[in-house]
Amino acid sequence: MTRSEQDPARPVNEVRLRGRMSSVEEGVLPSGDPVVRFRVVVPRARRRGRSVAVVDALDCSALPASARRTLLRAGVGSIVEVSGVLQRRWSRSGGSRVVVEVTRAVRVVTASARERATMAG
Numbered sequence: 001m002t003r004s005e006q007d008p009a010r011p012v013n014e015v016r017l018r019g020r021m022s023s024v025e026e027g028v029l030p031s032g033d034p035v036v037r038f039r040v041v042v043p044r045a046r047r048r049g050r051s052v053a054v055v056d057a058l059d060c061s062a063l064p065a066s067a068r069r070t071l072l073r074a075g076v077g078s079i080v081e082v083s084g085v086l087q088r089r090w091s092r093s094g095g096s097r098v099v100v101e102v103t104r105a106v107r108v109v110t111a112s113a114r115e116r117a118t119m120a121g
Helices: 063-075 111-120
Strands: 015-028 034-043 057-062 079-090 096-109
Touching: 015 057, 015 063, 015 096, 034 063, 057 063, 057 079, 063 079, 063 096
Parallel strands: 057 096
Antiparallel strands: 015 034, 015 079, 034 057, 079 096
16 A cells, blocks of 8 residues: 555655657756656547547656666657656746656557557558
C-alpha cells in the first residue's frame, strides 16, 4: 500500500503517460544540467458534444540520465511510457505552462516497429 493510499487526505502529484513521441530535442538548462524536451501525444476520451480535438500533445522534460538516454534512443514516432510529476514553469514575460517533469521513461514500441506493423496490416 502506498503512502497516498494509507492517508487519503495526503496530496498526490503523480503522472503516467503512454503515447506517441512527436518531438524530441536535447538542451541545457541555465544551471548547466542537460535536459531532453519532448512531447507525448495521447488520445482524448470520447465525449459527446465536446471539443473536436481528438488528441492532446503534452510537453515533457527529462533530467535523469537514464530517462534522457531512453528517450533519445526511442526517437520520434515511438510509443513511450513515462512517469513523473506536473510542474508549472513561469516565463520572464509573466506567462506560464504546465510540463510533465519525467523521472522514468520506457520505450514501448519503436517507430520502425510501428511502421512495419502498419504495413503488415
